[in-house]
Amino acid sequence: MSAPPARITIKDVAARAGVSKGAVSLAFNRRPGLSEATRERIFAAARELGWEPNLSARSLSNQRVDAVGLAICRPARLLGLEPFYMEFISGIESVLTEHSCSLLLRLVRDLDEEVALQARWWRGRQVAGSILVDFHEGDPRVPALKDLGLPAVAVGHPSLTGDLVSVWTDDATAVAQAVRYLAALGHRRIARVGGPLSLGHSGIRSASFASTMAELGLDEAQQIATGFAGEEGARATRTLLLSARRPTAILYDNDIMAVAGAAVAAEMGLSVPQDLSLLAWDDSQLCRLTHPTLSAMSHDVHGFGAEVARTLFAVLAGEEAVSHQVPTPALTPRGSTAPPPA
Amino acid sequence: MSAPPARITIKDVAARAGVSKGAVSLAFNRRPGLSEATRERIFAAARELGWEPNLSARSLSNQRVDAVGLAICRPARLLGLEPFYMEFISGIESVLTEHSCSLLLRLVRDLDEEVALQARWWRGRQVAGSILVDFHEGDPRVPALKDLGLPAVAVGHPSLTGDLVSVWTDDATAVAQAVRYLAALGHRRIARVGGPLSLGHSGIRSASFASTMAELGLDEAQQIATGFAGEEGARATRTLLLSARRPTAILYDNDIMAVAGAAVAAEMGLSVPQDLSLLAWDDSQLCRLTHPTLSAMSHDVHGFGAEVARTLFAVLAGEEAVSHQVPTPALTPRGSTAPPPA
Numbered sequence: 281m282s283a284p285p286a287r288i289t290i291k292d293v294a295a296r297a298g299v300s301k302g303a304v305s306l307a308f309n310r311r312p313g314l315s316e317a318t319r320e321r322i323f324a325a326a327r328e329l330g331w332e333p334n335l336s337a338r339s340l341s342n343q344r345v346d347a348v349g350l351a352i353c354r355p356a357r358l359l360g361l362e363p364f365y366m367e368f369i370s371g372i373e374s375v376l377t378e379h380s381c382s383l384l385l386r387l388v389r390d391l392d393e394e395v396a397l398q399a400r401w402w403r404g405r406q407v408a409g410s411i412l413v414d415f416h417e418g419d420p421r422v423p424a425l426k427d428l429g430l431p432a433v434a435v436g437h438p439s440l441t442g443d444l445v446s447v448w449t450d451d452a453t454a455v456a457q458a459v460r461y462l463a464a465l466g467h468r469r470i471a472r473v474g475g476p477l478s479l480g481h482s483g484i485r486s487a488s489f490a491s492t493m494a495e496l497g498l499d500e501a502q503q504i505a506t507g508f509a510g511e512e513g514a515r516a517t518r519t520l521l522l523s524a525r526r527p528t529a530i531l532y533d534n535d536i537m538a539v540a541g542a543a544v545a546a547e548m549g550l551s552v553p554q555d556l557s558l559l560a561w562d563d564s565q566l567c568r569l570t571h572p573t574l575s576a577m578s579h580d581v582h583g584f585g586a587e588v589a590r591t592l593f594a595v596l597a598g599e600e601a602v603s604h605q606v607p608t609p610a611l612t613p614r615g616s617t618a619p620p621p622a
Numbered sequence: 623m624s625a626p627p628a629r630i631t632i633k634d635v636a637a638r639a640g641v642s643k644g645a646v647s648l649a650f651n652r653r654p655g656l657s658e659a660t661r662e663r664i665f666a667a668a669r670e671l672g673w674e675p676n677l678s679a680r681s682l683s684n685q686r687v688d689a690v691g692l693a694i695c696r697p698a699r700l701l702g703l704e705p706f707y708m709e710f711i712s713g714i715e716s717v718l719t720e721h722s723c724s725l726l727l728r729l730v731r732d733l734d735e736e737v738a739l740q741a742r743w744w745r746g747r748q749v750a751g752s753i754l755v756d757f758h759e760g761d762p763r764v765p766a767l768k769d770l771g772l773p774a775v776a777v778g779h780p781s782l783t784g785d786l787v788s789v790w791t792d793d794a795t796a797v798a799q800a801v802r803y804l805a806a807l808g809h810r811r812i813a814r815v816g817g818p819l820s821l822g823h824s825g826i827r828s829a830s831f832a833s834t835m836a837e838l839g840l841d842e843a844q845q846i847a848t849g850f851a852g853e854e855g856a857r858a859t860r861t862l863l864l865s866a867r868r869p870t871a872i873l874y875d876n877d878i879m880a881v882a883g884a885a886v887a888a889e890m891g892l893s894v895p896q897d898l899s900l901l902a903w904d905d906s907q908l909c910r911l912t913h914p915t916l917s918a919m920s921h922d923v924h925g926f927g928a929e930v931a932r933t934l935f936a937v938l939a940g941e942e943a944v945s946h947q948v949p950t951p952a953l954t955p956r957g958s959t960a961p962p963p964a
Contacts, residue, residue: 347726347748356719360712360924363705370702373729377698382728384689387715406689510911539911546913569852569881570912571888582702
């Protein structure tokens with residue numbers, strides 16, 4: 281009896297087509313992310329080798345899944361108040377549209393709910409992959425997504441996102457640059473109004489703020505953690521401006537809080553930037569629409585969303601996607617920063 | 623030969639359970655929108671009558687579709703700049719979450735692309751129903767959605783939305799109220815900065831503005847149509863303030879353009895409200911974060927989105943959903959409106 285012929289596997293097809301096994305699987309599952317030419321090459325290789333995918337697996341896969349998932353863990357009311365997410369989503373959509381893909385969007389109450397949702401989306405073939413945001417220390421999504429095998433891109437610092445492919449901004453460097461700039465203008469009492477400390481990136485910014493202040497010998501660092509809404513930024517600004525040692529400069533974690541801070545200064549009879557310097561973050565159109573215009577750590581949030589989506593399509597295509605940074609938020613001085621009052 | 627027994631139909635099941643045929647179909651298709659009790663009553667009625675749904679139809683329907691579609695016809699970049707949609711989507715999400723439903727979001731280039739997309743979503747069982755926005759005169763989605771049989775709720779005036787169930791705001795009345803208020807303060811040169819005239823609701827507001835101005839004998843009505851972005855509002859405001867007969871009051875179609883208008887006034891050395899009154903629309907948190915705060919036609923956009931989603935669930939449940947208004951935007955005077963300079 282002769283030896284049975286070696287069984288042709290997906291690996292052989294991948295090798296012949298010069299692609300990864302993941303790409304072969306994508307082609308046969310009619311998932312997005314491959315060029316027409318690559319798809320054709322894979323089908324040709326499979327025909328030549330007489331290979332076809334496991335039929336029971338294929339019966340589940342007769343339709344391309346053309347949606348990408350995004351779960352956001354914020355109360356619905358707050359989501360509408362935060363310019364960041366709308367710009368981020370608009371950037372994601374700009375890339376999804378090129379791939380005829382839609383965004384499956386869901387608000388969740390906590391990360392455990394998100395883990396369950398991602399499992400349902402993936403098993404129900406509702407998403408081809410997901411974008412994960414707002415990482416915490418010891419985030420339960422890191423091991424859960426790995427177990428699921430759901431293709432995903434994490435938006436967060438690699439120290440928080442484990443083995444997931446991540447796209448991130450260097451918040452620590454940007455905060456340090458902001459503090460150094462205000463210090464160079466002559467400010468010594470600099471305060472920061474930031475996001476909730478449970479969020480990994482708020483923690484990174486907070487630590488960088490404290491260490492840069494200490495490095496510069498400016499040891500009176502005051503920081504207030506809020507929830508990102510304008511009203512909270514206003515409240516935090518009032519608290520700071522009423523404190524015994526009033527800061528002469530305030531750094532905010534987004535721009536709506538900085539706009540609110542400028543209104544609080546006006547309401548308290550303080551001139552910006554003569555009496556008080558304000559430095560915003562993210563730099564949506566808001567910063568250019570106020571008078572004076574707001575200095576900001578500019579962050580192309582739309583471009584960030586687009587890069588995250590492009591990275592997810594690379595992951596879906598079985599390409600070697602690696603974690604990488606988008607450009608660090610850059611200082612854009614405008615009308616709200618100046619030397620402190622003499 | 624005796625007559626064959628009358629065939630039991632879905633109509634009999636619906637009658638026995640005391641619900642519509644649509645509700646029976648929902649229960650067997652495992653779609654959202656029914657209470658557990660109703661679902662149970664329907665299954666009990668079907669068991670008692672020995673009815674079961676057509677199997678070939680059911681084989682497509684073995685899984686509840688727990689997503690609702692929303693296509694928006696705006697360039698991605700502009701979407702991120704418009705607070706309206708984020709608040710509207712946050713309101714939709716607040717209701718979807720209660721029903722364990724996600725929002726399938728897609729940007730489209732034009733209405734024909736949206737028609738094709740809705741057909742694909744519906745035939746591919748990616749959505750249980752859709753929310754349609756930004757209606758035009760003679761909108762192609764009205765006949766197309768009817769042909770598809772896709773459950774939908776239209777956001778727009780019934781004059782634009784045909785047979786679709788619609789949820790709408792009475793923009794004509796709100797504009798008239800805004801003009802009457804400014805006229806009551808003594809303004810005679812009132813201008814309006816609005817959205818693109820291709821949008822049905824911009825046309826309605828524009829017509830109401832012109833007719834109310836004429837009614838009050840204020841015949842110098844200037845209107846500029848823009849694309850809703852802050853920069854466009856700033857440009858339109860500069861044009862108006864440089865015109866030979868400068869307006870003493872400006873009504874805006876959203877709030878970001880009004881914020882931009884306030885900055886333009888400051889940049890041109892005009893005091894708000896002493897030299898120039900500004901009246902915003904929608905009234906997101908922005909209007910309360912500027913100094914002076916902005917008077918606005920307040921519109922609970924989050925609540926509007928929530929009501930639209932609730933109406934869609936009523937349609938999905940086969941209830942008798944009827945077109946209805948949400949509360950008319952109401953005048954909220956704040957710090958940006960006053961009598962004109964003497």
